[in-house]
Amino acid sequence: MNAPIVNTGLMNEIANLSLSRRGFLRGLAAGSFVLATGIRPARAQETKYGAEAMSGGLKDDPRIFLAIADDGTVSLLCHRAEMGQGVRTSWAMVVADELEAELDRVRVLQAPGDEARFGNQNTDGSRSMRHHFQALRRIGAAARQMLEQEAAGRWKVPVAEVRAERHEVVHAASGRRIGFGELARAAALRPVPAADALVFKRPADFRYIGRDGVALVDNLDITTGKAVYGIDARIEGMAYAVIARPPVYGGKVKRFDATRALQVPGVVKVVPIEETPIPSAFQPLGGVAVIADNTYAAIKGRAQLDIEWDDGPNAGYDSAAYRAALEAASRQPGKVVRSNGDVDTALAGAARRVEASYYVPHLAQAPMEPPTATARVTAELCEVWCSVQNPEAIRADLSKRFGLPLENVIVNTLLLGGGFGRKSKPDFASEAAILSRALDGRPVKLTFTREDDLHNGYLHTVSVARLEAGLDAEGRPQAWLHRTVAPTIQSIFVPDAQQAGAFELAMGAVDMPLAIPNVRIENPPAPAHTRIGWFRSVSNIPHAFAIQSFVAELAAAAGRDPKDYLLQLLGPDRVIDPASVSDQWLYGEDPKRYAYDTARLRGVIERVAAEAGWGRSLPQGHGLGIAAHRSFVSYAAVVVEAAVDDEGRLTIPRVDIAFDCGAVINPDRVRAQLEGAVIQGISLATVGEISFKAGRVVQSNFHDYPVTRIDGAPKQIHTHLVTPTGFDAPLGGVGEPGLPPVAPALCNAIFAATGKRIRSLPIRDQLA
Amino acid sequence: MTKFIVNGSSHQADGDPEMPLLWYLRDLAGLTGTKYGCGLGLCGTCTVLVDGRPARACLLAVGELEGRAITTIEGLSADGMHPVQEAWRQLNVAQCGYCQTGQIMQAAALLAKTPDPSDTEIDAAMSGNLCRCGTYPRIRAAIRQAAKGGAK
Numbered sequence: 001m002n003a004p005i006v007n008t009g010l011m012n013e014i015a016n017l018s019l020s021r022r023g024f025l026r027g028l029a030a031g032s033f034v035l036a037t038g039i040r041p042a043r044a045q046e047t048k049y050g051a052e053a054m055s056g057g058l059k060d061d062p063r064i065f066l067a068i069a070d071d072g073t074v075s076l077l078c079h080r081a082e083m084g085q086g087v088r089t090s091w092a093m094v095v096a097d098e099l100e101a102e103l104d105r106v107r108v109l110q111a112p113g114d115e116a117r118f119g120n121q122n123t124d125g126s127r128s129m130r131h132h133f134q135a136l137r138r139i140g141a142a143a144r145q146m147l148e149q150e151a152a153g154r155w156k157v158p159v160a161e162v163r164a165e166r167h168e169v170v171h172a173a174s175g176r177r178i179g180f181g182e183l184a185r186a187a188a189l190r191p192v193p194a195a196d197a198l199v200f201k202r203p204a205d206f207r208y209i210g211r212d213g214v215a216l217v218d219n220l221d222i223t224t225g226k227a228v229y230g231i232d233a234r235i236e237g238m239a240y241a242v243i244a245r246p247p248v249y250g251g252k253v254k255r256f257d258a259t260r261a262l263q264v265p266g267v268v269k270v271v272p273i274e275e276t277p278i279p280s281a282f283q284p285l286g287g288v289a290v291i292a293d294n295t296y297a298a299i300k301g302r303a304q305l306d307i308e309w310d311d312g313p314n315a316g317y318d319s320a321a322y323r324a325a326l327e328a329a330s331r332q333p334g335k336v337v338r339s340n341g342d343v344d345t346a347l348a349g350a351a352r353r354v355e356a357s358y359y360v361p362h363l364a365q366a367p368m369e370p371p372t373a374t375a376r377v378t379a380e381l382c383e384v385w386c387s388v389q390n391p392e393a394i395r396a397d398l399s400k401r402f403g404l405p406l407e408n409v410i411v412n413t414l415l416l417g418g419g420f421g422r423k424s425k426p427d428f429a430s431e432a433a434i435l436s437r438a439l440d441g442r443p444v445k446l447t448f449t450r451e452d453d454l455h456n457g458y459l460h461t462v463s464v465a466r467l468e469a470g471l472d473a474e475g476r477p478q479a480w481l482h483r484t485v486a487p488t489i490q491s492i493f494v495p496d497a498q499q500a501g502a503f504e505l506a507m508g509a510v511d512m513p514l515a516i517p518n519v520r521i522e523n524p525p526a527p528a529h530t531r532i533g534w535f536r537s538v539s540n541i542p543h544a545f546a547i548q549s550f551v552a553e554l555a556a557a558a559g560r561d562p563k564d565y566l567l568q569l570l571g572p573d574r575v576i577d578p579a580s581v582s583d584q585w586l587y588g589e590d591p592k593r594y595a596y597d598t599a600r601l602r603g604v605i606e607r608v609a610a611e612a613g614w615g616r617s618l619p620q621g622h623g624l625g626i627a628a629h630r631s632f633v634s635y636a637a638v639v640v641e642a643a644v645d646d647e648g649r650l651t652i653p654r655v656d657i658a659f660d661c662g663a664v665i666n667p668d669r670v671r672a673q674l675e676g677a678v679i680q681g682i683s684l685a686t687v688g689e690i691s692f693k694a695g696r697v698v699q700s701n702f703h704d705y706p707v708t709r710i711d712g713a714p715k716q717i718h719t720h721l722v723t724p725t726g727f728d729a730p731l732g733g734v735g736e737p738g739l740p741p742v743a744p745a746l747c748n749a750i751f752a753a754t755g756k757r758i759r760s761l762p763i764r765d766q767l768a
Numbered sequence: 769m770t771k772f773i774v775n776g777s778s779h780q781a782d783g784d785p786e787m788p789l790l791w792y793l794r795d796l797a798g799l800t801g802t803k804y805g806c807g808l809g810l811c812g813t814c815t816v817l818v819d820g821r822p823a824r825a826c827l828l829a830v831g832e833l834e835g836r837a838i839t840t841i842e843g844l845s846a847d848g849m850h851p852v853q854e855a856w857r858q859l860n861v862a863q864c865g866y867c868q869t870g871q872i873m874q875a876a877a878l879l880a881k882t883p884d885p886s887d888t889e890i891d892a893a894m895s896g897n898l899c900r901c902g903t904y905p906r907i908r909a910a911i912r913q914a915a916k917g918g919a920k
Contacts, residue, residue: 082864083864084862084863084864084865084901085863086863213860215857215860216857216860216862218862218865219856219857219860219862220848220857222856222862222865222868222869223848223853223856223857223862223868223869223872224801224841224842224844224845224848224853225799225800225801225802225840225841225842225869226801226842227865228800229803229866231800231803231804232794232800234798234800240795265783265784266783266784294783294787294791294795294796295791295794295795295804296784296786296787296788296791296795297784297787299807300784300786366900367864367866367900368803368805368811368813368864368866368867368898368899368900368901369803369804369805369864369866370804370805415864415865415866416864417803417864417865417866417867418864418866418900418901419864420900447804449807450805450806450807450808450811668860672860672863672903672906673863675902675903675905675906676863676901676902676903677902678902679902679904680900680901680902683902701806701807701808701810702806702808702810702811702898703808703810707898707900708902709895709896709897709898709904710890710891710894710895710897710899710904710907710908711891711892711895713902713904713905714905715887716905717905
């Protein structure tokens with residue numbers, strides 16, 4: 001077997017690490033691998049929450065994640081995927097702080113998929129810092145104490161007299177100091193302190209945690225083109241492939257002729273891939289692969305394939321007709337998923353009834369790096385290099401597919417050129433592996449073209465929300481009926497699943513926090529006709545769009561200021577028992593720590609209103625809109641200033657976003673995520689739409705699936721982080737929760753500017 | 769066969785003359801800093817300089833590059849110290865970073881021609897470069913900062 005030819009030393013190291021399984025332990029553990037002792041198993045009858053409830057659980061043994069070389073260089077193994085959220089930098093900040101290491105002497109390596117060893121690796125759900133902050137502190141603190149004990153032992157002084165300080169251990173009384181590098185080998189042999197023996201730094205002493213302006217660990221590589229993304233893997237002798245997949249979900253190859261494709265210079269082989277029946281989960285759609293000496297020859301060869309498709313049961317999928325079907329379903333009663341009080345009686349007795357229907361189309365994540373994977377699969381060993389959010393999922397799949405023991409399947413996670421949920425689904429890694437096996441172990445790089453990415457994706461659902469409220473004489477809602485209709489993500493796993501999952505309903509529908517006495521939420525069925533998948537913020541997008549638009553509509557009906565009205569509806573500060581609103585998920589978190597705290601939503605609403613100058617006088621054609629939403633156990637509120645000119649052209653002079661995610665670990669990356677969420681929210685609100693005709697996606701590339709460009713971005717974005725009260729309070733998510741309030745705030749601003757209410761996304765030319 | 773220069777080194781492409789420079793750079797020359805994003809010149813992710821002017825590598829057939837001098841991100845500066853690269857790091861512009869090599873090449877070309885661009889000129893010059901993470905505010909700020917630094 002040839003060693004991989006890889007682009008950088010880092011890649012080599014990852015490959016060697018994966019193969020040897022012991023490489024990382026040089027330094028701290030001096031070659032002897034002892035299983036973690038610091039993990040506290042949860043009591044059996046206890047319900048697990050948070051990281052403990054995730055597959056693989058949570059690990060915090062420093063010997064798994066840290067190495068310190070003789071020159072003092074600290075290596076940190078990051079086992080969550082980096083997709084732009086900054087996890088590699090933020091994790092290094094936390095560990096360096098508790099370790100009392102200099103951050104510029106910390107190198108971050110990327111762990112291969114191995115949940116038995118590292119704990120949960122599914123980088124999804126805005127969990128990486130939320131679930132790992134305290135574990136990272138334990139890792140750093142434990143290693144620091146091992147270094148301090150080693151130094152104290154050498155100097156024969158009580159350990160209480162020494163302390164780690166900037167990459168050295170210092171004995172103040174004698175003025176002695178010794179570097180981490182000199183201590184590391186021996187320190188690694190010392191027992192790992194028990195969790196209850198760990199001493200953490202005081203937040204006042206933090207040098208990185210909570211500090212602004214920390215440089216990204218990958219900055220130099222990114223700005224010089226040396227950063228290695230999934231698409232950049234280069235393995236010696238590899239071939240390049242693209243696949244013609246069924247254009248309709250559930251379709252099959254009826255017959256194909258590869259003659260002309262094989263005549264294209266550089267084409268090596270044409271390989272049919274077996275279709276996976278619906279529901280296909282994360283497995284390949286099937287089709288015909290063209291493998292060549294380079295990507296271009298593969299693309300050119302694919303264009304010469306002659307394929308006749310059997311389109312199967314979804315051949316009639318048509319977005320216009322499907323929208324009408326969703327709207328019809330929303331006018332019929334559906335499965336009741338939350339009920340408080342008596343909505344029908346309250347509606348019947350209302351002084352005024354208001355109803356509205358909202359539509360959000362399918363969306364494609366369209367990360368700038370399309371799905372790509374490189375694989376080398378022999379009879380004994382399967383290796384994959386790819387950018388996936390969940391390396392363990394593909395590892396288990398491949399182990400099963402090739403009948404290989406799990407340890408013979410190595411999944412190397414490279415940088416993700418954006419994920420947004422698309423790369424939670426590792427179908428592309430399976431495809432690459434199948435093709436390498438078909439070439440008897442020759443490595444194959446499989447690339448999705450942009451067209452493939454849009455045509456064969458896992459799309460954000462398409463949804464209709466119908467809301468009806470009964471207002472009393474003062475304009476306050478006494479009844480609230482919400483019907484949410486959308487194909488479910490569960491449909492990719494469960495045959496003909498048509499009802500929303502608890503997790504989808506708990507993303508903003510049932511956990512609606514407004515203090516309304518009579519509430520009923522219903523979920524009429526909706527069949528899926530394409531692969532539905534996670535898209536950043538997921539079901540929070542349509543739920544927040546509908547609810548926060550509707551609240552503004554009710555404010556207008558009541559003749560009230562939208563911000564004051566929203567606060568009034570939110571009601572008195574209270575913590576909402578999730579059971580009382582039939583929230584069966586709560587993002588997997590412990591209700592004792594994470595139940596919905598309406599005071600925090602009020603806090604971000606008041607903050608953003610103050611910062612944005614709510615009520616300020618504006619030029620003609622400008623308007624302010626507000627929206628607020630809790631998701632991923634964080635609280636966000638947005639004020640958009642929209643400007644619409646006489647021709648109906650929309651510009652966005654300013655957006656303010658206030659955010660409460662508990663303690664802020666890396667303020668710069670939190671702000672970056674909020675800036676990005678604002679722009680992605682504006683993108684989906686203004687131009688984002690994937691539609692179907694004859695079962696096929698209509699759009700094919702960025703000309704007809706536009707995403708917001710720099711000239712469509714707000715002129716100013718102001719981020720306002722709610723000041724943390726400390727670092728022991730539970731953390732909220734960061735990557736996703738900024739996005740849901742953006743679209744309704746924008747549409748509310750457009751209403752303020754023009755009097756026109758947008759109920760159907762995208763806005764596109766509705767203002768003309 | 770076509771001969772051209774990439775980052776100061778001679779290259780000759782003797783395969784399919786229709787092959788876009790993008791795939792030549794990535795698959796044959798091993799210069800993976802130039803990224804694929806759309807293949808149709810719609811996203812700017814593969815931006816390189818051809819004789820100093822920005823161009824989309826996915827639209828340039830290697831057969832048409834005879835005598836041209838190509839600069840990729842790997843050749844923009846010897847040590848990553850081009851003012852645009854420095855500004856990008858100082859402001860932590862990148863999120864996932866994937867589109868940033870193309871953004872940096874486009875920004876470098878803008879500043880070479882227009883050393884002190886207005887906000888409107890920045891948006892106009894950069895509007896062909898997509899970023900799905902939404903780093904546009906920092907891209908604008910970094911270009912302004914690089915322009916300021918260059919003027920010193």
